Amino acid sequence: MKEISIENLIKRNKFLEKKNKELETALSEKKNKQVPVSSDQIYHTLFRLFPHSILVTKVEDGTIYDASDYFCRITGFSREEAIGKTTVELNLWLNHDREKIVKILLEKKRFSNLEVRHRMKDGSIKTCLDSGEMILIGGENYLISVETDITAQKDLENVLRHDQQELIAIMDATPIGVSWSDMRGNIKYTNRRFEELFGYVLSDIPSIDAWLVLAFPSQAYREKAAALMLSIMEAEARGEDPGPAEITITCKDGSVRHILQTIVITANRILAIYYDITKQKRYERELKHFAENLEEANIALRVLMNKRNVDQKDFEEKLQVNINDLVIPYLTKLRNTDLDDRNKNYLSVLESNLTSVLSPFMRDFRSSHKNLTPQEIQIVDLIMKGKNTKEIADMLNASVNTIATHRNNIRKKLNLRNSKINLRSYILSTK
DSSP states (O other): OOOOOHHHHHHHHHHHHHHHHHHHHHHHHTTOOOOOOOHHHHHHHHHHHOSSEEEEEETTTOBEEEEOHHHHHHHOOOHHHHTTSBTTTTTOBOTTHHHHHHHHHHHHSEEEEEEEEEEOTTSOEEEEEEEEEEEEETTEEEEEEEEEEOHHHHHHHHHHHHHHHHHHHHHHHSSSEEEEEOTTOBEEEEOHHHHHHHOOOGGGOSBHHHHHHHHOOSHHHHHHHHHHHHHHHHHHHTTOOOOOEEEEEEOTTSOEEEEEEEEEEOSSOEEEEEEEOHHHHHHHHHHHHHHHHHHHHHHHHHHHHHHHHHHHHHHHHHHHHHHHHHTHHHHHHHHTSOOOHHHHHHHHHHHHHHHHTTOHHHHHHHHHTTTSOHHHHHHHHHHHTTOOHHHHHHHTTOOHHHHHHHHHHHHHHTTOTTOOOOHHHHHHHTO
8 A cells, every 4th residue: 555645745735836836827928817726726626635534733732724525534524523623522542542643743743654543433443554744834833644544454454364363273173284385495384283293393394495304314215205396396387186195204203104295286385285194004014914914824724624634535535444344244244144124224224324424415414404403314314315204213213293293394494394395305406
């Protein structure tokens, strides 16, 4: 906002008076009949139309001698209400501002751009920049003052200051580190989380070069970080989004943090956002180590399972040889003896069971149907061999109803209760 001094007003007035006399002289020489314009008329016209408030008052008591139109417009007082009254009577001053200004005026004869708050006729307060100079008129000291209304400017400054305070409060509350610097790399702001993360306060890092030295003690890594910053700036210049970059920063206490950094370059500043991923990186390492250990355990388990299978197969082969060599021959001799039908059935089942002891089907069947009782497994085996309910009841010394109940329970456990599938056909189909 351009400042208007009293000295300039006086010089401008003298210049106008001079030009006015020259004009009057020229007009009289031409002997025209036009009425010349007086310097007083020009002065009063300028005084009235000047786009700032002008007030002429007595220094002694503040009596108003003259006031510009702009003064009347902003204060709400008419010229008739103002002239002849003191500024104190009009209640224009707040606190003791007039006493302070008079003291300066008596010492220095003038003052310039003093921020003063004035009360208007309606009680509202306006902030003004006051400039003034003391002049002598008729043996008395008068003050010619110019007031420039800066209320709107001050209100805007207050809004911006309030917005800035709110923004700083938000930045301090965020769990992400934030810093910004000017385009020369001078760091202007760091939030609270930044200081918590790295241990450095703003005074520790006046420039981007200082930050590079602090955060990246290794020369090689410092060069890498500078190259990363350059590539980000080049991407921004091309209108591309550089995206976040993963970096490792050394803190003030010597600890190391893994950071996901995002750089945003605006017209006049560089904004840096730091997201701490140190815990995530540790979890990744632990998870990788766990996965490696798990893989090793899986390998060891597969080796043990293979060895178990080999041992089991070897055991089954030895058992089969022993049964064939030591048991089956005696069963063959027993069959050749005089046995009744019932005992022959027992012998037949015994031979069949001995053969199927090592059968993979029975092992798998028992494993996949652990809800079957031992007696139900026995009945399943007899059903698979083609024995009917009466034959099974006779062989197990049970009633037909008991065997029928067992068959129904078996069907239920095999999810065949409401199905028309033949039980023996189902058992054989699972072999």
